[in-house]
Amino acid sequence: MELKWTSKALSDLARLYEFLAPVNKPAAAKAVQALTKASAILPTNPRVGEQLFQFEPREVRRILVGQYEIRYEIQSTIIYVLRLWHTREDR
Numbered sequence: 001m002e003l004k005w006t007s008k009a010l011s012d013l014a015r016l017y018e019f020l021a022p023v024n025k026p027a028a029a030k031a032v033q034a035l036t037k038a039s040a041i042l043p044t045n046p047r048v049g050e051q052l053f054q055f056e057p058r059e060v061r062r063i064l065v066g067q068y069e070i071r072y073e074i075q076s077t078i079i080y081v082l083r084l085w086h087t088r089e090d091r
Contacts, residue, residue: 002079003081012085039081068085
């Protein structure tokens with residue numbers, strides 16, 4: 001399977017980095033690396049995340065990486081990373 005990031009997910013990643021960087025640049029970089037590394041397992045393990053049935057008939061799932069949530073969708077042979085955020089954010 002192929003992994004693709006949506007523009008919103010990339011914006012989320014940049015926003016999280018920009019939020020953390022003024023306080024602690026190494027921690028911001030580490031958070032971004034952890035999120036990208038975790039999503040890299042999806043092509044070989046696409047159904048590792050919890051399915052979110054409220055999005056049916058779409059197959060939207062989520063994985064937690066520390067205190068961050070990554071939502072992704074499986075469509076045929078492509079996995080789209082849809083959004084990501086800190087779990088304390090009001091979403």
